[in-house]
Amino acid sequence: xxxxxxxxxxxxxxxxxxxxxxxxxxxxxxxxxxxxxxxxxxxxxxxxxxxxxxxxxxxxxxxxxxxxxxxxxxxxxxxxxxxxxxxxxxxxxxxxxxxxxxxxxxxxxxxxxxxxxxxxxxxxxxxxxxxxx
Amino acid sequence: xxxxxxxxxxxxxxxxxxxxxxxxxxxxxxxxxxxxxxxxxxxxxxxxxxxxxxxxxxxxxxxxxxxxxxxxxxxxxxxxxxxxxxxxxxxxxxxxxxxxxxxxxxxxxxxxxxxxxxxxxxxxxxxxxxxxxxx
Numbered sequence: 001x002x003x004x005x006x007x008x009x010x011x012x013x014x015x016x017x018x019x020x021x022x023x024x025x026x027x028x029x030x031x032x033x034x035x036x037x038x039x040x041x042x043x044x045x046x047x048x049x050x051x052x053x054x055x056x057x058x059x060x061x062x063x064x065x066x067x068x069x070x071x072x073x074x075x076x077x078x079x080x081x082x083x084x085x086x087x088x089x090x091x092x093x094x095x096x097x098x099x100x101x102x103x104x105x106x107x108x109x110x111x112x113x114x115x116x117x118x119x120x121x122x123x124x125x126x127x128x129x130x131x132x133x
Numbered sequence: 134x135x136x137x138x139x140x141x142x143x144x145x146x147x148x149x150x151x152x153x154x155x156x157x158x159x160x161x162x163x164x165x166x167x168x169x170x171x172x173x174x175x176x177x178x179x180x181x182x183x184x185x186x187x188x189x190x191x192x193x194x195x196x197x198x199x200x201x202x203x204x205x206x207x208x209x210x211x212x213x214x215x216x217x218x219x220x221x222x223x224x225x226x227x228x229x230x231x232x233x234x235x236x237x238x239x240x241x242x243x244x245x246x247x248x249x250x251x252x253x254x255x256x257x258x259x260x261x262x263x264x265x266x267x268x
Contacts (some may be wrong), residue, residue: 040238041144042261047237051141054244055254064146064259075154079161082138082253083228087160096153108266116262123261130258 044123048130061130071095134160137219138230139247141237142257145264151257152232162198162226168233169206171218172243180207198224215246 040047051059060081066074072092079087108116117124140155142148155163166187170179184207194203201224211217223229230252237256247254 038144038265041234042264044143044258044261048256048258050239050241051237051244051254051256054241054248059254059256062142062255062257064142064257067147067150067257071154075151078140078151078255079155079158081255082230083134083136083161086134086136086228087158090158094157096157108262112265113262116265120261127258127261 042120042123044130045126048126063131071097134228136228136230136253137223137251138253138255139236140230140232140255140257141239142234142255143237143259143261143264144234146234146257146259148232148234148257151255155230155232160228162202162222162224162229163231164202164206164222164224165194165199166203166206167231168235169221169231170233170235171206171221172213172215172239173235176213198226198229201225215243215250215252219250219252 060078062074062078066077072090072095075095076090079090140148140151149167152163152167155161156165166183168179169183170176173179187203194200202221205221205224209217209221222231
């Protein structure tokens with residue numbers, strides 16, 4: 001039943017695109033292009049290694065979670081690094097506080113999560129090793 | 134006070150947020166328009182987009198550094214080089230940089246040249262699998 005609903009939904013979507021006189025090939029190509037770009041961004045063991053091969057250990061790595069958990073400390077860490085400790089501490093009232101994109105409220109289904117974790121296994125290892133330092 | 138830096142990182146990892154925070158600090162210059170893509174192959178498309186946004190949103194560009202940046206960036210038609218990039222980004226300030234996740238995919242020849250002229254690198258990351266729920 002669920003798959004029937006999903007199928008209808010999919011074909012309705014295609015019909016909508018066709019009726020709007022949008023080339024479905026272009027939509028698919030654009031989505032595919034964006035997906036490829038996103039995958040490239042997640043291939044940390046390749047893209048970050050390119051930076052590390054030049055900069056060595058001289059890069060400050062920050063986990064996005066740090067920004068969410070303690071913005072002030074994390075911004076101070078960044079400011080201290082980029083100014084070589086020349087700048088005084090930043091104070092709370094100097095910061096803009098609003099909700100950072102915290103992600104989807106849904107949890108990832110294992111059918112999606114497991115293959116993704118397998119695909120990005122090297123990148124996950126790399127990610128954890130970089131942030132442990 | 135001197136220094137130059139780039140905040141790179143994965144998309145959806147918070148570089149825009151860091152850009153906004155650094156913009157509030159008067160001692161540091163980051164461009165009023167985020168992500169120039171100056172050293173990237175698609176910089177001209179980005180320049181057109183940013184110009185459109187600039188006209189539409191009427192960015193707050195009151196400081197002398199902002200004005201100098203806009204003039205240099207939009208009027209620049211010179212060949213790409215890290216020196217030119219540095220000149221445009223600095224806009225006369227001594228401590229400057231930009232935040233752009235696309236720079237993470239920068240060609241290695243540019244990375245080497247950035248290192249030679251002492252750009253510091255901050256890299257903001259997010260669990261690569263979690264990122265896919267935000268696409």
